[in-house]
Amino acid sequence: MSRITIDPVTRIEGHLRIDAEIDGGVVRKAWSSGQMFRGIERILQGRDPREAWLFTQRFCGVCTTVHAIASVRAVENALQLEVPLNAQYIRNIIVAAHAMHDHIVHFYHLSALDWVDVVSALKADPAKTSALAESLSTWKGNSRMHLAGVRDKLQGFVDAGQLGIFQNGYWGHPAMKLPPEVNLLAVSHYLEALEYQRKVNQVVAILGGKTPNIQNLAVGGVANAINLDNQATLNMEKLYQVKDILDEMQDFMRQVYFVDVCAIGAMYADWLGYGKGVTNYLSVPDLPLDTRGTQFDFPGGVIMNADLNNVQEIKTFNEPFFRENVTESIARAWYDGDWSKHPFEESTDPKYTQFEDNGKYSWVKAPRFKGVPMQVGPLAQVLTGYALGHKPTVFWANKTLETAGSIAKTTLTPAVLHSTIGRHAARMIRTQVITDLALKHWNLLVNNIAKGDTDIFNEPVFPKGEQRGFGFHEAPRGTLSHWIVIRDGKIANYQAVVPSTWNAGPRDAEDQPGPYEASLVGNPVADAERPLELIRTVHSFDPCLACAVHTVDVEGNEIARVKAL
Amino acid sequence: MIRVLGLGNVLMGDDGFGPFAVRVLEATYETPDGVEFVDVGTPGLDLTPYLLGMEAVIFVDTVKSAGHAGELRIYDRSDILRHPPQTRTGGHDPALKEALLTVDAVGNGPKDVTLVGVIPAWVATGVTLSPPVETAIGPAIAAIGQTLAALGVTLKRRKHPRVPDIWWAA
Numbered sequence: 001m002s003r004i005t006i007d008p009v010t011r012i013e014g015h016l017r018i019d020a021e022i023d024g025g026v027v028r029k030a031w032s033s034g035q036m037f038r039g040i041e042r043i044l045q046g047r048d049p050r051e052a053w054l055f056t057q058r059f060c061g062v063c064t065t066v067h068a069i070a071s072v073r074a075v076e077n078a079l080q081l082e083v084p085l086n087a088q089y090i091r092n093i094i095v096a097a098h099a100m101h102d103h104i105v106h107f108y109h110l111s112a113l114d115w116v117d118v119v120s121a122l123k124a125d126p127a128k129t130s131a132l133a134e135s136l137s138t139w140k141g142n143s144r145m146h147l148a149g150v151r152d153k154l155q156g157f158v159d160a161g162q163l164g165i166f167q168n169g170y171w172g173h174p175a176m177k178l179p180p181e182v183n184l185l186a187v188s189h190y191l192e193a194l195e196y197q198r199k200v201n202q203v204v205a206i207l208g209g210k211t212p213n214i215q216n217l218a219v220g221g222v223a224n225a226i227n228l229d230n231q232a233t234l235n236m237e238k239l240y241q242v243k244d245i246l247d248e249m250q251d252f253m254r255q256v257y258f259v260d261v262c263a264i265g266a267m268y269a270d271w272l273g274y275g276k277g278v279t280n281y282l283s284v285p286d287l288p289l290d291t292r293g294t295q296f297d298f299p300g301g302v303i304m305n306a307d308l309n310n311v312q313e314i315k316t317f318n319e320p321f322f323r324e325n326v327t328e329s330i331a332r333a334w335y336d337g338d339w340s341k342h343p344f345e346e347s348t349d350p351k352y353t354q355f356e357d358n359g360k361y362s363w364v365k366a367p368r369f370k371g372v373p374m375q376v377g378p379l380a381q382v383l384t385g386y387a388l389g390h391k392p393t394v395f396w397a398n399k400t401l402e403t404a405g406s407i408a409k410t411t412l413t414p415a416v417l418h419s420t421i422g423r424h425a426a427r428m429i430r431t432q433v434i435t436d437l438a439l440k441h442w443n444l445l446v447n448n449i450a451k452g453d454t455d456i457f458n459e460p461v462f463p464k465g466e467q468r469g470f471g472f473h474e475a476p477r478g479t480l481s482h483w484i485v486i487r488d489g490k491i492a493n494y495q496a497v498v499p500s501t502w503n504a505g506p507r508d509a510e511d512q513p514g515p516y517e518a519s520l521v522g523n524p525v526a527d528a529e530r531p532l533e534l535i536r537t538v539h540s541f542d543p544c545l546a547c548a549v550h551t552v553d554v555e556g557n558e559i560a561r562v563k564a565l
Numbered sequence: 566m567i568r569v570l571g572l573g574n575v576l577m578g579d580d581g582f583g584p585f586a587v588r589v590l591e592a593t594y595e596t597p598d599g600v601e602f603v604d605v606g607t608p609g610l611d612l613t614p615y616l617l618g619m620e621a622v623i624f625v626d627t628v629k630s631a632g633h634a635g636e637l638r639i640y641d642r643s644d645i646l647r648h649p650p651q652t653r654t655g656g657h658d659p660a661l662k663e664a665l666l667t668v669d670a671v672g673n674g675p676k677d678v679t680l681v682g683v684i685p686a687w688v689a690t691g692v693t694l695s696p697p698v699e700t701a702i703g704p705a706i707a708a709i710g711q712t713l714a715a716l717g718v719t720l721k722r723r724k725h726p727r728v729p730d731i732w733w734a735a
Contacts, residue, residue, distance in 0.1 A: 039690050040576050054732065058576050061607025101611075109610055109667060153672070165666035191671050198614040212608050 001028075004531050016504060016543050018516070019357075020534055022525050027534070030513070030520035031357065032504050034364035037334070039348045044494040049075045049486050050219045050460060052494065056482065057213050059496065062544055064212045065098045065204065066475035067482070067496065073293075074482040075219045075460065077317055078469025082291040084455040087221035089445035090207055090234075092287045092297075093242065094214065095473070096438035097203035100249055102476035102542075103378075103431045104200070107257065107424065108193035111539040114532065115264055116186040117176040118166040122158065124184035126151055132181050136263060139255040141192050142185070150188040170532045175524075178267055186264065189256050196252045203242050203438075207234070221457035226449055239446060246439050253435045261428040262400060265421045266407035275420030275537040277519025278373050279306035281380035282502070284314050284322065284481075286474035287437055289444075293317030297437050298474060301384040302369065306418055311387035323470055326481065326497060328365040331509035338509060340368065343483035343495040344468055366505035366514060367497050375515040376478025376502040377541060378427035379417060385433075386414060392433040400429055420519070423540040462489035475499055477542050503541050516541060567716060568619055569709060570612075571604045572626040572661070575733045579634075579685030579698045583625040585731060586681075586705050592729040593706070595721045600713070612664035621677035623712050624661065625705060627698075628682030635683060635697030637704055642678035679712045681705050692733045 006018045019031040040059050044052055053071035057064045069091060076083060083091075126148035133142035157163050170176070178186070201211055207224065208214030216223045227233040265272075281303040285296035293316055300314040302321075314322050329340040336351040355361045366373070374380070385393030397414065404425070405412040417426055465488065472481040478499035485493040505514040513521075516538060523533045571587030573580040584604040591602040605615060616622055630638050646662060661680075668674035683705060686695035710720045 037690075042690060043576055043692060055576065058574060058606060058733070061574070061605070062609045062611055064606065105610060109613075157670075165663060165670050194613060194617070194667065194671050198617055201611075201614050211614075212606055212611060213604070 002528060004525070004528055004534065006531065006534065016538075018520070018534060018538055020520055020523075020525075020531070022528060025525055027520045027523045027525060030517045031361055032364075032506065032514060032516040033355065033362040034504060035362075037350050037352070037363045039350060041494045041496060042348060044491050047491050048489070049078070049462070049484065049491055052484070052491060053217055053219070056496065059498075060544060061212060062102075063475065063477070063480075063498075065094060065208070065214055066473055066480055068214060068217050069095060070471045070473040070475075070480050070482040070496070071484075072217050072219050073317065073471025073473065074469045074484045075471070075486070076469070077471050078467040078484055078486050079219075079460055079462070081220050081458055081460055083288075083293075084221050084453075084458060085291060085448050086226060086445060086453060087456050088288050088291065089441050089448065090216070090222050090224055090456075092441040093438055093445065094204055094207050095286070096434045096441065097200050097207075097246075099434050099476045100253070100431060100438070101197050101200045101204070103427050104193050104197045104252075104257065106476075106542045107261065107427065108190045109197075110542070111424070111536075112186055112190055112260075112264075113166070113169050114536045114539055115176070115268060116178060116190075117171055117173075117183050118154065118163075118169060118187055119158075119171040120176070120178070120180045121183035121187045122151065122154055122180075124151060124180035126184070129181040129184045133185050133259075137255045137259040139259075141188065141256075147184060147188055150191065151184055154187065170530050170535075173530060173532050174526045175532050175536075178264065182263060182267065186260060189260055192256070193252075196249065199245055200249050203245050206238050206242055218457055219460045221455075224456060226454040226456060228449065239442070243439075243442055246435070246442060250435050250439065253432055257428055258400070258403075258432060261425055262403040263407055265425055266404040268421055269408045269410065271421040271536070272412075272416040272419045274523050274533075275423070275519045275540060276418045277517075277521070278375045278513075278515040279418055280304050280369070280372055280374045281383050282369055282374040282376050282479050283380045283384045284472040284474050284479050285316075287441065288317070297440070298381070298433075299385055299388045299390050300474060300479075301388055302374075303380075303383055303387060304372070306415075308383060308387040308414065311384055313388060317471070322472065322481075325370045326367065327371070328367050328495075328497065328501075329508035330365055332360050332506040333362050333365050334360050335365070340509065343470075343481070343497055344485055344493065346493075346495050348495075362506040364501055364505050366508045367502050368508060371510075373505070373508075373512050373514050373518075374502055376499050377423065378430045378476075378478070379423045380478060381474060382426040382429050383414070383417065392436060393429065396429045396432045400425055420523075420537045420540045427542070462486065464488055466492070477544055478502060500541075500544050504543060516543075566619055567600045567621045567623070567713070567718065568615055569600065569602045569623045569625065569713075570615055571602075572607065572612075572624055574607050576690065576692060578687045578689050578691040578693070579683075579695055580627055580688045581692070581733070582627050582683050582685065582694060582698055582701070582705075585694060585699075585729075586625045586702050586709075588731055589702050589729045590706050590709065592727040593723060595723055597713070597718050597720065600718060610660045610664055610667065612660060613667050616664060616668045616675055617671070617673050619675040621716050622675040622679075623709055624678070624680045624682075625709065626661075626680060626682055627685040627688070628680070630682070630684055632684050633697070634686035634695060635701045637701060637708060638680075638682040638684065639708055640680040640682065645678065645680055677716060681708045681712070
C-alpha cells in the first residue's frame with residue numbers, strides 16, 4: 001500500500017489537494033480537500049441585495065458571469081420579480097457565450113495535454129496528418145502546409161530548449177497512447193483554439209460592457225438600453241457583431257472540437273471504463289424563455305444510481321423539489337460542529353484542525369441532495385437531458401457515440417458516458433447544443449425587438465419583513481445555486497452552493513465520498529511519481545476552487561507537488 | 566497596444582491591491598492613446614485574451630517575497646519565467662506564467678512584460694487594504710509611469726481627478 005498526495009498548496013495558499021491510497025497499481029481510496037477557507041459570503045451580510053451580484057461576481061475570477069447571474073436570480077426569486085423577455089435573452093446569450101469560451105479553454109488549454117503527447121507530435125508526417133484530418137472534417141486549418149508549420153514551430157521550441165508551456169507535461173508517459181499524427185493535429189488545434197476562445201469572449205464584452213466582470217446586470221433585468229439606431233445603446237451594429245462571432249464559433253465547434261473529442265475519445269476507449277464514481281446526477285433548467293422562469297431551452301432534473309429510466313424533472317425557478325432537498329454537511333469539513341443544514345439555515349464558522357483521513361480534512365462543505373452526493377457538470381446536464389428526451393441533446397449525444405464508435409470500430413451506448421472520457425464527451429455535446437441555442441436566442445432577441453418591445457428592466461421593491469429566495473444557474477461546471485435571506489431590504493444571510501463544491505466536496509457524516517473521491521477509486525497508476533491517470537480523472541471535472549486569490553510567487557523555487565510515499 | 570492589468574481578488578484583503586491600484590490610476594491620470602487600464606480580477610488562464618497581440622503588458626499584483634508588507638518588487642519577463650510552472654490539479658489556479666507561455670506558443674505574446682508587485686500584509690476575507698499596502702499605491706503608480714515612459718508613453722495627470730471607483734470598499 002502506498003499513498004500519493006498531489007498538493008499544489010505548497011506554492012500559494014488555497015487550492016485542491018488530492019490524496020490517494022494505491023495498492024497493486026490501482027487507487028483503493030481517495031480524499032479531495034479544498035485547502036483554503038473562503039467564506040466570502042460573510043462579506044454580503046447587511047448589504048443591499050441589489051448590489052450582491054457585483055460582489056458574488058468576484059468570488060472567482062473564472063466564473064464571474066455565472067455568480068452574477070445566480071445572484072440576481074436569487075433576489076428576483078425572493079421578490080417573485082419577473083424579468084422582461086429582452087433581458088432574459090440578453091442574459092442567455094451571455095451565459096451561452098461564456099460557456100462556449102469556458103469549454104474550449106477547458107478541453108484544449110487545461111486538459112488536452114493530459115492525453116496528447118506534444119513531443120511525439122514531432123515524429124508526425126504532416127501529409128499523413130492532413131489526410132487523416134480531412135477524412136474527419138473540412139476545417140481550413142488542417143492543410144499539410146499548416147500542419148508542417150506547426151511541427152516546425154514545435155521543433156524550433158525543442159531545438160532552442162524552450163518548450164515553454166509544453167515543458168511541464170508528462171511526455172513519454174506509458175499512459176500516453178495517441179499516434180504522432182493525432183498528437184500533431186491536437187497541438188495545432190490547441191494553438192488555434194486560443195484565438196477562438198478570445199473571439200467568443202468578445203460576445204460577453206459586447207453585451208456585458210466589459211470582461212471579465214460584466215456590468216450590464218440588474219436585479220429585475222439588464223442595463224442594456226435598446227435603440228437600434230443609437231451608437232451608445234444596444235444597436236443593430238452590435239447585434240450583428242454578436243451574430244458574426246456566433247456563426248464563426250459554430251464552425252469551430254463542429255469542425256474542430258466535435259471531431260477532436262470523438263477521435264481522442266475513441267483512441268482512449270479504455271478510459272471509458274475508469275472514473276465513474278458517483279452516478280447520482282443533478283442539473284437545473286436554464287435559458288429561460290418567459291419572464292417568470294417556467295419554460296426553458298435546457299431541461300434539468302435528478303437521476304439516481306445511473307437509472308436513466310427514472311428522472312425527476314426540475315421545472316421552474318420556483319421548484320420546491322430543488323429548494324427543499326439541498327443540504328450541506330460539515331461533518332468532515334473544517335467548520336465548527338458536525339451539522340447538516342439547509343442553505344437558508346447555515347452559518348460559516350471556520351475551525352481548522354489538521355488533515356485527518358477519518359476526521360475533518362477540507363475547507364469545502366459537502367452538499368447533498370436528499371441526503372446523497374450528486375455529480376454535477378456537463379455529464380449530469382447531458383444525461384438528464386438525454387433521459388428527459390431533450391431533442392438537441394439526444395441528437396448530439398447519439399452523433400458523438402456513433403462517430404467515436406466508428407473510429408474505435410465498436411458500438412458505444414450512453415452507458416459509456418459514466419466515465420472520465422465520458423465527461424469530456426459530455427462537455428463537447430453540451431457545447432454543440434449551447435452553440436446552436438446561442439444563435440436561437442439571438443434570433444429571439446432580434447425578433448422581439450422588431451415587435452417594438454424595448455423593455456429591459458422591472459424595478460425591484462423590497463417590502464418590510466423577511467423574504468427568502470434561491471437562484472440557480474446551470475453553469476459550465478454544473479449546478480450553481482445562491483440562497484438569500486433578506487430582512488427589511490438588507491441581506492441577512494447568503495450562501496453559494498457551487499458546482500465544484502458538489503463535485504470536490506468531502507465525505508459526510510455517513511462516510512459517503514464525494515464525486516472526485518469516488519471517481520478516483522479503481523483508476524490505474526502506472527508511475528506513482530507521475531500520477532498522470534489521477535490528474536486525468538480530476539481534470540475531467542474541470543475543478544475550479546482556486547481563483548479566490550492571486551498572489552504570485554515569482555521567486556519561489558520549484559517545489560515538488562507530487563509526493564509518493 | 567499596451568495594457569496595464571490589475572490582478573487580484575477585491576474580497577480578499579490585500580489581494581485586491583492590483584484592481585485597487587488600477588482604479589486609482591485611471592481616476593488620477595488620463596488614459597494615454599494606445600493604452601488600456603483593466604481590473605481583471607483573478608482570471609487564471611482566462612488572462613490569455615488580454616495578452617494576445619499586445620506590444621507590452623504591465624501587471625499589478627501582490628507577490629510573495631521576503632520583506633515587509635507594502636514593499637514593491639519589480640520583475641520583468643525573465644524573472645517571471647525563471648522557474649517553470651508546475652502541474653496543476655485545478656485548471657484555474659493563478660496562471661500568470663502559464664498564460665504568458667501559452668500566448669508565446671502561438672507567437673503572439675507581449676514582448677515587454679513588467680510585474681509591479683507589492684508584498685501583502687494579510688490575505689483573508691475582507692474588502693479593505695492594510696495601511697502599508699494602501700500606502701504602496703502611490704509608489705506602484707510611479708513604477709507603472711516609469712515603465713510606460715520607457716515604452717515611450719507619458720502619463721498625464723487629469724485636470725479634474727475623479728473619485729476612484731472602489732465600489733467594494735464603500
